[in-house]
Amino acid sequence: MLTYRSKILGVVLCGVASICFSSSVMASKQKAEAAPEQQQETGETKQKDDSKKVVATINGEDITQAEVERVLNRFKNQIPPDRIASVEKQVLEGLVAQKLFLQFIKEKKITVGDDVLNAELDKVREDIQMNPGLAGKSLEEVLESHGSTVEDLKRDIIISMSLEKFFAADVADEKVREYFEKNKQIYDGTEVKASHILVDTRNAQSEEDLKKAKAKIDKIKSEVAEGKKDFAKLAEEYSDCPSAKKGGDLGYFQRKGQMVEPFAAVAFALKVGEVSDVVQTQFGYHIIKVTDIKQGEEVNFDDLKPEIKLDMLKQNADALLNRLKQQAKIEIK
Helix, strand or coil: CCCHHHHCHHHHCCCHHHHHHHHHCCCCCCCCCCCHHHHHHHHHHHHHHHCCCEEEEECCEEEEHHHHHHHHCCCHHHCCHHHHHHHHHHHHHHHHHHHHHHHHHHHCCCCCCHHHHHHHHHHHHHHHHHCCCCCCCCHHHHHHHCCCCHHHHHHHHHHHHHHHHHCHHHHCHHHHHHHHHHCHHHCCCCEEEEEEEEEECCCCCCHHHHHHHHHHHHHHHHHHHHCCCCHHHHHHHHCCCHHHHHCCEEEEEECCCCCCCCHHHHHHHCCCCCECCCEEECCEEEEEEEEEEECCCCCCHHHHHHHHHHHHHHHHHHHHHHHHHHHCCEEEC
């Protein structure tokens, strides 16, 4: 089990680490038509030709195709060929976030001392040895198996600790408790059962494609509002999600960790029988209907305080990232 500090790494960053989630929900792998030798040659040639190509510029700082490929290669074997382009786009978004955070930290002159950084690396090493599946492996070996390096980890720790320093006042003890009192459903095991209708936009190639998808979901929402057809029937007819076969039924899920935001937030704001407005996520446009709620149990604030603080840090980091994107000069080539 990871410590509080090391858990922050993939969460507060909000960027490259999130690709793991996208990869895990992909459809099963498909075989490419080209022979293995041809694939390898083509891949090597492409990497050679494109490695120095600048794919984005963030406030004058470049991101190259080689940087994108380095991250993408961690997941490429898990991704069907027809999904690689959309995952590559997500990788680039993660690298943009990383670049913006580093620029912000430099601008604010937030520093993390070498002694503190090394202490955090030691904590990660301890976590590895406490994990039965990783015992006996070095930090370097674990990172290498995930296509990463100690330098990558150091950079992530610097970003995470710098953001924690910056947001220290926002996650003071009294504010953490206040947040807990307002959001107990997140932590008490409350479960919502919901169905949804999805218009998938992950393969949208243009603004026109997105407009068509939005028009489609708006039309479906009108049909839902009319009430002439049951929600489940409309899901079977229109939804792009595999759950369409079950009338859009997603089963029970908790507030955090199972569904993306803002899908989960909207679902938990609904009462049984209520239907949401159109909700947009990285998967597309959704209409959500809650069909049941299982109330949770009493929980102790002190036991949950580190987790709550982590959630608050992530929310603050997300909000900061949105502001930085709005203020930055971002050129995607």
